[in-house]
Amino acid sequence: MKRRIWFVLLAAALFLPGSLAAQEVSFSLGDDGSVSARTIQLFALITVLSLAPGIAIMVTCFPFMITVLSILRQAIGLQQSPPNMLIVSLALFLTYFIMEPVFTQAWANGISPLTNNEIGIETAFERTIEPFRVFMAARLDPETFFAMAELRPDTIDEVPDENAALSVLVPSFLLSEISRAFQVGFLIFLPFLIIDLVVAAVLMSMGMMMVPPAIVSLPFKLAFFVLADGWSLIAGSLVKSYF
Structure with missing residues (x-):
């Protein structure tokens, strides 16, 4: 029964008069009726929505947080505890705690006026x-920034x-954050390494x-x-490094 209904609807759509079909297409695409323009807009919207989480992570302190927490878990010697989902969630909430003033300012300066039709898209993006x-x-680490800028003639x-330029600022920031995270991870690793060495020496002396x-x-x-109270110390130190 459902197949017959769909067949009838499809046949009716195919045999509509030309003027009525044109009106339907123009109504679905907008006043200008431009298929290519609407297609490009839809493609651009889907692309922005798919890249938005990654872009939001790139310009925040999330890379630093997740790298330090991952090194901490490795230093303790636990492979799956805390699980990856918990580590990522903790890093996300610490990132939100640190970045909340930046998010608030970005919303007040750019997104809110754009939604109220007070400014254009380009102005909203800049704000x-x-x-x-x-x-x-x-x-930023200045040395990392200059090293990235020298890779392209127009950014020297x-x-x-x-x-x-964002093309230099964002990768330089990411590299600086990862480098700083490894430095912090080295300091976190040292106490646990000393414990491993002491235990290994004791076992060797006992013949085990x-x-x-x-x-x-x-x-x-x-x-x-x-x-x-390691978790509180680590979380507090990571947050204080941004203030």
Whole structure:
């Protein structure tokens, strides 16, 4: 029964008069009736929506947070605990806690006036990205920025500030954040490495060479981390590094 109904509707649509079909197409596409223009707009909208989460992560402190937390889990010796979803969620909420003033300023300056039809899209984009420019410029490593700028002839004269080109500012910021995260990760790794070395030395002195030191040292590392209130210390230190 459903197939017959769909067949009748399809036949009716195919045999509509030419003027009526043209009116329907013009109504569905807009006043101008331009198929190519609407197609390009739809393609651009889908592209922006698919890239929006990645772009939002690139210009925030999320790369720094997720890298440090991943190194911390590796230093403790736990492969799947906390799970990846929990690590990513913690990094996201810490990122939101740090970036909330930037998000608020970007919304007030650019997105809100655009939704109220007070400014155009280009002006809204510049006003929205401006707080992120200031945030990224404050965390830039000048040497990394100049190294990136020298890779292209037209960006050699760029200065590491909020007015720099986004094509240089964003990758320089990401590289600086990852480099800083590895430096912090090295400092986090040292206490757990010392525990591993001590446990390995004790096992060797006792002649227990067949016992894996990682298994014996894991409870001691967990106890050390819990007694030191490690999660609060790590989260507090990461947040304070941005203020």
